[in-house]
């Protein structure tokens with residue numbers, strides 16, 4: 001449990017005459033890395049909304065007969081990691097809601113930063129069934145003024161603060177919208193006679209859709225049988241989460257027109273420039289460390305080798321191990337290749353150090369398998385601040401960089417040297433301007449005022 005946790009993945013499709021539930025099902029498979037605690041699909045057939053959701057991986061929640069019941073030309077899907085609220089059945093998404101314009105369901109990625117304030121505002125008008133901010137957004141849309149769903153969404157957006165990338169279906173339309181800072185990704189694609197929207201473009205490849213563009217910060221897309229329309233909520237400043245490039249997004253996704261894989265390779269190249277070292281080989285910590293290790297290798301001329309093998313079939317959080325078993329977790333997930341690393345000086349490239357336990361175990365594993373020296377290189381600066389915008393990071397006190405200097409961390413993890421990429425190296429790797437990013441993990445400059453008590457159980461405390 002020493003890694004940042006992915007937030008959520010959302011998807012939406014309008015495909016007349018097609019099996020939209022199955023399209024969504026396959027798309028959710030490719031977004032599974034963004035959340036493994038629950039999954040859900042909702043479809044709409046012009047009369048009714050059908051919904052199926054539950055705890056677990058996509059493969060555990062859906063089966064053939066279940067998908068058959070989900071009819072309609074419109075569908076949305078969601079995979080969830082609980083960044084707000086516990087991992088309970090009722091907290092799974094999409095969320096169903098009824099308003100005077102008819103029923104709708106929403107799937108949300110991100111975190112609001114004023115949930116307590118909004119819930120207080122809504123509590124006299126609504127009963128709450130969950131402890132998620134997705135339900136708050138659904139109720140805000142229900143209560144907002146407007147003769148159309150676009151108007152209601154626009155009016156709700158005036159009150160919502162924080163990060164949200166959302167897909168929503170009504171009986172006869174699909175909507176997709178992003179908060180005005182565009183913290184979480186959301187893209188639009190063409191699919192045969194219709195359209196698809198997804199947190200990441202890797203989902204488009206899986207279903208044969210052709211990427212058109214990113215949905216802009218503050219943009220509301222409406223998709224009906226008449227085509228695509230756009231409305232805008234004024235966007236003041238972009239604040240895209242830079243961690244999507246470092247760790248969360250899949251390397252085959254394209255965000256802000258930048259390939260995530262290429263950005264990760266650049267991270268490794270800049271690391272090699274900033275922290276060169278004499279070594280025999282470079283290895284990456286799977287998965288996100290691998291393109292950066294390749295970049296480090298290209299820049300430094302030190303050969304890249306596969307030194308760590310990941311067991312891909314180990315579930316993440318669904319079966320919660322007790323503390324004793326959790327300590328063994330890293331060995332269940334990774335093994336080191338003795339034949340590659342014995343007697344070698346190794347550069348180990350990873351995406352981040354959160355609490356330090358994982359890095360310490362991996363360095364220990366490499367030394368146990370015969371590595372002579374292990375030089376750790378991290379593709380971002382020390383993490384000093386937690387995220388309140390859709391990721392489950394450690395608390396401020398748990399972040400190792402808050403408690404120790406780089407030299408102390410080096411000693412703690414047992415590395416022979418330790419280098420963190422600079423903030424400027426990180427930003428340069430994206431080929432995008434610094435102003436476009438949220439960098440709060442590193443510099444503490446959050447794009448919004450944080451009104452909520454910090455923590456994912458904020459709404460549960462409010463209920464108690």
Ligand code: SF4
Nearest residue numbers: 241387389438440441
């Ligand atoms: S605080 Fe960090 S993880 Fe959270 S949105 Fe900002 S950059 Fe991303």
